[in-house]
Amino acid sequence: MTSARGKRPNASITNxxxxxxxxxxxxxxxxSGRRTKDDDIARRVxxxxxxxxxxxxxxxxxxxxxxxxxxxxxxxxxxxPLHAGIVAxxxxxxxxxxxxLLVGTDSTSAGQHQRIKAFIRxxxxxxxxLPCPRSGTSxxxxxxxxDTPIIQLFGSTNLLRHDWISIDNGASIELAVTHVVERGxxxxxxxxxxxxxxxxxxxxxxxxxxxxxxxxxxxxDWITIADGTTQRGFADTMRIFGDASREIPEAIICASVxxxxxxxxxxxxxxxxxxxxxxxxxLRDDTAAATSVPSLTAMRAPLPQMAAESLRLxxxxxxxxxxxxxxxxxxxxxxxxxxxxxxGSTRHAAVA
Amino acid sequence: MTSARGKRPNASITNxxxxxxxxxxxxxxxxSGRRTKDDDIARRVxxxxxxxxxxxxxxxxxxxxxxxxxxxxxxxxxxxPLHAGIVAxxxxxxxxxxxxLLVGTDSTSAGQHQRIKAFIRxxxxxxxxLPCPRSGTSxxxxxxxxDTPIIQLFGSTNLLRHDWISIDNGASIELAVTHVVERGxxxxxxxxxxxxxxxxxxxxxxxxxxxxxxxxxxxxDWITIADGTTQRGFADTMRIFGDASREIPEAIICASVxxxxxxxxxxxxxxxxxxxxxxxxxLRDDTAAATSVPSLTAMRAPLPQMAAESLRLxxxxxxxxxxxxxxxxxxxxxxxxxxxxxxGSTRHAAVA
DNA sequence: TTGTAAGCGTTATCAC
DNA sequence: GTGATAACGCTTACAA
Numbered sequence: 001m002t003s004a005r006g007k008r009p010n011a012s013i014t015n016x017x018x019x020x021x022x023x024x025x026x027x028x029x030x031x032s033g034r035r036t037k038d039d040d041i042a043r044r045v046x047x048x049x050x051x052x053x054x055x056x057x058x059x060x061x062x063x064x065x066x067x068x069x070x071x072x073x074x075x076x077x078x079x080x081p082l083h084a085g086i087v088a089x090x091x092x093x094x095x096x097x098x099x100x101l102l103v104g105t106d107s108t109s110a111g112q113h114q115r116i117k118a119f120i121r122x123x124x125x126x127x128x129x130l131p132c133p134r135s136g137t138s139x140x141x142x143x144x145x146x147d148t149p150i151i152q153l154f155g156s157t158n159l160l161r162h163d164w165i166s167i168d169n170g171a172s173i174e175l176a177v178t179h180v181v182e183r184g185x186x187x188x189x190x191x192x193x194x195x196x197x198x199x200x201x202x203x204x205x206x207x208x209x210x211x212x213x214x215x216x217x218x219x220x221d222w223i224t225i226a227d228g229t230t231q232r233g234f235a236d237t238m239r240i241f242g243d244a245s246r247e248i249p250e251a252i253i254c255a256s257v258x259x260x261x262x263x264x265x266x267x268x269x270x271x272x273x274x275x276x277x278x279x280x281x282x283l284r285d286d287t288a289a290a291t292s293v294p295s296l297t298a299m300r301a302p303l304p305q306m307a308a309e310s311l312r313l314x315x316x317x318x319x320x321x322x323x324x325x326x327x328x329x330x331x332x333x334x335x336x337x338x339x340x341x342x343x344g345s346t347r348h349a350a351v352a
Numbered sequence: 353m354t355s356a357r358g359k360r361p362n363a364s365i366t367n368x369x370x371x372x373x374x375x376x377x378x379x380x381x382x383x384s385g386r387r388t389k390d391d392d393i394a395r396r397v398x399x400x401x402x403x404x405x406x407x408x409x410x411x412x413x414x415x416x417x418x419x420x421x422x423x424x425x426x427x428x429x430x431x432x433p434l435h436a437g438i439v440a441x442x443x444x445x446x447x448x449x450x451x452x453l454l455v456g457t458d459s460t461s462a463g464q465h466q467r468i469k470a471f472i473r474x475x476x477x478x479x480x481x482l483p484c485p486r487s488g489t490s491x492x493x494x495x496x497x498x499d500t501p502i503i504q505l506f507g508s509t510n511l512l513r514h515d516w517i518s519i520d521n522g523a524s525i526e527l528a529v530t531h532v533v534e535r536g537x538x539x540x541x542x543x544x545x546x547x548x549x550x551x552x553x554x555x556x557x558x559x560x561x562x563x564x565x566x567x568x569x570x571x572x573d574w575i576t577i578a579d580g581t582t583q584r585g586f587a588d589t590m591r592i593f594g595d596a597s598r599e600i601p602e603a604i605i606c607a608s609v610x611x612x613x614x615x616x617x618x619x620x621x622x623x624x625x626x627x628x629x630x631x632x633x634x635l636r637d638d639t640a641a642a643t644s645v646p647s648l649t650a651m652r653a654p655l656p657q658m659a660a661e662s663l664r665l666x667x668x669x670x671x672x673x674x675x676x677x678x679x680x681x682x683x684x685x686x687x688x689x690x691x692x693x694x695x696g697s698t699r700h701a702a703v704a
Numbered sequence: 705t706t707g708t709a710a711g712c713g714t715t716a717t718c719a720c
Numbered sequence: 721g722t723g724a725t726a727a728c729g730c731t732t733a734c735a736a
Contacts, residue, residue, distance in 0.1 A: 012729060023707045028731060035705080055473045059414035060729035063712050068411065073455075077440045081638070084435035088457040092429070095456070100474065103425075103455045104447070105440040121407045122452065229643050230582055230613045231620075258640055261582045261610075265617060268583075286433070288610055291581050364713060375723040380715060387721080412713035415728050 011052035019048035031056065062123060069099045071311065072119035076132040077107040081286060082301075083130075086153070089303035090128060093311045099125060108132060120148045126314030127151070131159045149317030151310050156199045163313045163332045165306050169199060170206035171337035172283065172299060176253050177210040179297070179340050180279045183347040185251035186215075189222035191236055191263070193255035200225070207253070222249050233262025241270055241278075248272075251279040251346075257289045260296050264345065280345040283338065294344030302336050309334055363404035371400035383408065414475060421451045423663065424471035428484040429459040433638060434653070435482075438505070441655035442480060445663045451477065460484060472500045478666030479503070483511045501669030503662050508551045515665050515684045517658050521551060522558035523689035524635065524651060528605050529562035531649070531692050532631045535699040537603035538567075541574035543588055543615070545607035552577070559605070574601050585614025593622055593630075600624075603631040603698075609641045612648050616697065632697040635690065646696030654688050661686055 017024040022041060029035035030045040048054075062068045071094045075083055087103065094101045102124060104115040109132045119127050126149045150162040158164045180188060190207050194200055204223070211218055222240060226232045233254060241248050254260035260282040267274055274280055274294055282289060285298035313332060369376040374393060381387035382397040400406075414420045423446045427435055439455065446453045454476060456467040461484045471479050478501045502514040510516045532540060542559050546552055556575070563570055574592060578584045585606060593600050606612035612634040619626055626632055626646055634641060637650035665684060 014729080024730080025707060025709095025732080026705090029706090032731085034731095037705085041706095057415070057729050058474055059411050059420065060712090061731075062411035063409070063415050063714085064729080064731045066712080075439070077444070079433075079437040079440055079639075081431075081433035081436060083439070084433060085431035087427070087435070087439060087455060088429045088431055091455060091457040100470070101455050103439060103443060103453050105443040118452070122410055227643060229640065229645070230610075231617060231645055234617050258582075258613075262617070265583060265586050265614070269621075287431075288581065291579060293581070293583055366713080376714080377716090377723060377725095378721085381722090384715085386715095389721085393722090409713050412728090413715075415730085416713080416715045418728080 010057070011054045012057070013054070015052055016045065016048045016054050019052065020044040066123065068123045068125060070102050070122060070124045071097075071099045071314065072102040072104070072116075072122070072124040072127045074112050074115050074119070074127065074129045075103065075105045076112075076130060077105040078132075085303050086130070086307075089307035090310065092304065093307035097311055097315075099311075106132065116150070124148060126311070126317065128153050128310050128314075129160055129162075131155045149314045151313055153306065153310060156196055158331070158333065161331065163317070164334075165309055165313070166333070166335050167301055168335035168337045169203045171335075173203055173206050173253065174210040174213075175337055175340055176281045176283060176299060177207065177214060177216065179342070180251035180253070180281060180346060181214045181216050182349055183275075183279060185249075185279055186217070187222075187247070187249040187251070188216055188218050189240060189249040189252045190218060190224075191233060191252060191254045191259050192223065192225045193228040193259075194225050195255075218249065219247070228256030228259050230258040230262035230265075233259035234266045235262075237263040237266035238270070241267065241272060249278070251281070254280065254282045256284055257282045257286050257296060257298060260298075260345070261288060261292055264292060264294075264296070275345050275347045279347060281340070285341055289341075289343065297340065297343045297346040299338035299340050302339050306336055309336075362409070363406045364409070365406070367404055368397065368400045368406050371404065372396040418475065420475045420477060422454050422474060422476045423449075423451050423666065424454040424456070424468075424474070424476040424479045426464050426467050426471070426479065426481045427455065427457045428464075428482060429457040430484075437655050438482065438659075441659035442662065444656065445659035449663055449667075451663075458484065468502070476500060478663070478669065480505050480662050480666075481512055481514075483507045501666045503665055505658065505662060508548055510683070510685065513683065515669070516686075517661055517665070518685070518687050519653055520687035520689045521555045523687075525555055525558050525605065526562040526565075527689055527692055528633045528635060528651060529559065529566060529568065531694070532603035532605070532633060532698060533566045533568050534701055535627075535631060537601075537631055538569070539574075539599070539601040539603070540568055540570050541592060541601040541604045542570060542576075543585060543604060543606045543611050544575065544577045545580045545611075546577050547607075570601065571599070580608030580611050582610040582614035582617075585611035586618045587614075589615040589618035590622070593619065593624060601630070603633070606632065606634045608636055609634045609638050609648060609650060612650075612697070613640060613644055616644060616646075616648070627697050627699045631699060633692070637693055641693075642695065649692065649695045649698040651690035651692050654691050658688055661688075 013024045013027050017027045022045060027045050030042050031049060073090055091101050106112040106115050112132055116127055128151045130153050150160060152158060152160045152162055152164040154166055177188060192200060192204060224236050252263055254263060260280050263280060264274055267278055272278055282296055282298040285300035289296040289298040365376045365379050369379045374397060379397050382394050383401060425442055443453050458464040458467050464484055468479055480503050482505050502512060504510060504512045504514055504516040506518055529540060544552060544556060576588050604615050606615060612632050615632060616626055619630055624630055632648065634648055634650040637652035641648040641650040
C-alpha cells in the first residue's frame, strides 16, 4: 500500500514541470536534449521525470513536431525464412536510432503500394521496402512525389525508383571460391539454382571468372542448374562422385543449404571425407547449416550492416531533400557481398 | 501539368469541411462511421475526402481520442523461420481490423520487458508477445498493472501472466497418427526431437495413446529421440528399414521437415516406395516440404486463425476491463492443433 | 537561458 | 443531427 504501487499511469509534461519547479518548455528542452547544460535544473528535471515514470506522449510529439520516430517496413507476404532475420536486423537498427518499427505484409505489389501510402500517412520517417516478386513499375509512379524517403532492400532489380540496398552476387561467389581455393581446392563443382535468368546467369559468370582468376577449374558436368532441394544435392553428388574411375572435384559450392546437406549425405554414403577430401560451401545460411555434422560453412547477407545502411540513407535523405527540393535526387545503390561463416565443412586456412 | 500533379500532400479535415460545405465535426463523424445516415451530406463529405486525397492524421487522432489503432508484436531476436509467417498472419489480421502493426525484436526477456513498456507508452491497443526461451517470471510482474491487453502467443508454458494462445501438441500428433491410419498404416515409427522435457514428453505420451486408440502399434526401437537434422532422419531410417529380415513400419511421423526429407532419401536408396509402402508425415511445415519429391505431407500451425483470435482477445479485453476494473480478470488459454497439409508422401484417404 | 503562449489536427462536449 | 468550441500533450517561436 505504498504510494509507489498506485503510480499514476501517465504523467504529463506539466506534472514533471511542476515537480521540478520549471516551465514545461524547459522540461521539453532538457528531455529532448536540446538543452546541453548539465546543471542543477537539468538534474531536477530528469529526477522528476524518473520519479513520475514520465515518458513523452508520442502522439502529441508527432502531431506538433511532424516527425513520428517511426521506420516502416513493407514485406512480401510469402513466408521467406530470411524475413525473420531482416525484421530482427531492422528492428535492432531502428531501436539503436531511437525509433520504432512498423511492419506490413502484402502479397501483391498493388497491396504493397497501398501499404506504402498508409505508411506515408502515418508520417513515417522512412520506409524500407522488400519488393514483391514481379512487382511492376506501377509501384514507383504514385510515390515519386512523396518526400518520405523510401529504400528498396534486396530484389534483383531496382523495381522502385528509389535508393537501393542489395546483395552483390558476383562478389559473393568470388568470396566462396576464394575460401575453398585458399584451403587447398583446385577443382570446384557448382550446384546452382535457377533463379531469375539475369541473376542466375550473372552469378554463373562470376563463378567462371573466379575460377580463372584463382587458377582453379571445373569440368562442364560439375556445374548443374536445378532446384535447391536436398534430393537434388544428393543425386548430383552421387552422379559426379559415384564413378570411381573419374576425377572428382575437391570442393562443391551449393546455392542452398538443403542442397549442400544432400551432398554431404551422399559423400558420407560414398565414404568420401568432408572436409579433407571434399570441401563444401553453401551460398545461403540457415539454422540447419550449424546443426549438420559436420557443420556447414555457409554465406549470409550482412543484415545488421544492411539495416544500418538503410537507416543511414533514410536519415541523410531528409537533409538532401531540404537542400535539393524539386531537383531530382541521385538514386544511390549499395550492394553488399555475403560473408563467409566458416564451419566444419571447409578446412582451416592454409598458412602461407 | 494538370492540377492533379500538384496535389497538396496533406489536406486536413478543415479543407474537407470547406469543400463539402459542412463543419469539421460532421466530417469527423461521417468518416469515422459515427454518423450512419447515407444522405447527401455524407456523400458530399466522402466525395470531398476523395478529391483532396484526405486521410486522417493518426497522430492527432491518437492524441485526442487516446486510441492509437496500433497492435504491437514483441518477438525473440533469434531468427526462427516460423516468425516470418507469424508476422504475416498478424499483419493481415491487423490490417483487416484497420490497425497497423508495430514490431520489436529482443534477445533477452529483460529487453522484451523494456520493449513492452515502450509499446504501452506508444499507447498500443494491444500487445502480442512471443516469449524468449527461458524468459523468467520477472517479465510478468511489472506489467500486471498496465491496462493495455497483453497476449502470449506460442511458448510451452504461460510465462507471462496473461491470455495465452498456443499449440495443442497432443491433439496435433493425434491428427497425424489418424491421418496415416486412415490411409492404411497399422504400424508407425516416430522420430521425435528432444524439445524441452515437458513438451517432448507430453507429445510422446499423446503418440502412444493415439496408437492405442487407433489400434496401431510401434516397436520400441521405432521411436527415436534426437536432433531434427536431415542426417538423423537418414541414419534412423537406414537402421530401421535397412534390415530386410525385420518388420518395417508402414508410416513415419517426423518432428521436423529436415528429418522427414532425410528419411525419404534413405527410403529412396533402399528402393522402398513412398507413399505406397511407407507413408511420411512431418509435424512441421516449410517451403522444402512442398518442393521435395514426392512432396511431403506436413502439419502447420493455423496462423491466420491464431492471429485472428489474438486480435479478438485484445478487442474483448477492452470491454472486460472497463467492467471488472480492479477485479483480477480470468486468464484465457486457447490451444489450436496443427492442421495436416496433405501432399504426396501420404496416400489418398481410403474410402470406407 | 528561461518562461509564455500559440498552435499541430483531431475528437468530445455542448448548445442548438 | 449539426455546428461552434474546447481540449488532448507536446514543440517552438517569441519575449523577457
